[in-house]
Amino acid sequence: MKTTYRRAMISLFSVLMVIVLVPGAMAEKPKGEYGKRSKYGQEMDSAARILKHGEALHLSDQQRKDLKAMSIDFKKKKIRLKADIAIAELEMGELVYAENLSEDKLFAKVEERGKLKTTLMKEEVRVKLAARKVLTKEQRSQMHKQMAGAGAHRKGKPGLPHKKMQGHPK
Numbered sequence: 426m427k428t429t430y431r432r433a434m435i436s437l438f439s440v441l442m443v444i445v446l447v448p449g450a451m452a453e454k455p456k457g458e459y460g461k462r463s464k465y466g467q468e469m470d471s472a473a474r475i476l477k478h479g480e481a482l483h484l485s486d487q488q489r490k491d492l493k494a495m496s497i498d499f500k501k502k503k504i505r506l507k508a509d510i511a512i513a514e515l516e517m518g519e520l521v522y523a524e525n526l527s528e529d530k531l532f533a534k535v536e537e538r539g540k541l542k543t544t545l546m547k548e549e550v551r552v553k554l555a556a557r558k559v560l561t562k563e564q565r566s567q568m569h570k571q572m573a574g575a576g577a578h579r580k581g582k583p584g585l586p587h588k589k590m591q592g593h594p595k
Contacts, residue, residue, distance in 0.1 A: 471553040478571055482564045491559050499552045506545045513538040555565040
C-alpha cells in the first residue's frame with residue numbers, strides 16, 4: 426500500500442514538474458540577443474550602436490548629432506512599418522477565417538506584408554550604410570575591432586564576429 430501511494434505521489438510530482446517547467450524551457454528567446462539591445466531592452470540600430478561606443482571612437486559633436494538624428498528617424502520609420510505589418514497580419518487572419526475565403530485577397534495581403542517587411546529591412550541597411558559614411562576610415566576600423574572583440578563571449582569561440590555579419594569589411 427505504501428509503495429503504491431509513493432509511486433502515485435512520485436508520478437503526480439513528475440507530471441506537475443513537466444507542466445511547470447516545459448513551457449518555460451520551450452519559450453522563444455527574445456530577438457536581437459548578443460548585444461543588440463540597449464540597457465532598456467530596446468533593439469538598437471547601427472547608428473545607436475555607434476553612439477554607444479562614441480567615447481572609444483572619439484566622435485565629434487557633428488558626428489554625434491548626425492548619428493542621433495539618423496537613429497531617431499529610423500526608430501520612427503520602424504515603429505510605423507512594424508505597426509503596418511501587424512495590421513496586415515491581423516487583416517490576413519480575418520481573411521483566413523472569413524466565411525467566403527478569397528485566395529486572391531489573401532495572397533494580395535501576403536504580398537503587402539512581404540513588401541512591408543522588405544521595406545523595413547531596406548531601412549535597416551540604409552541606416553547602417555549612412556552611419557558608416559559618418560565615420561572616418563580610422564573610426565570604422567576601430568569600430569570593427571570592437572565588434573569583433575565583443576564576439577569573444579559567444580559560444581566559447583573568441584573573436585568571432587556577430588552571426589549577422591557577413592564577411593570582413595575592406
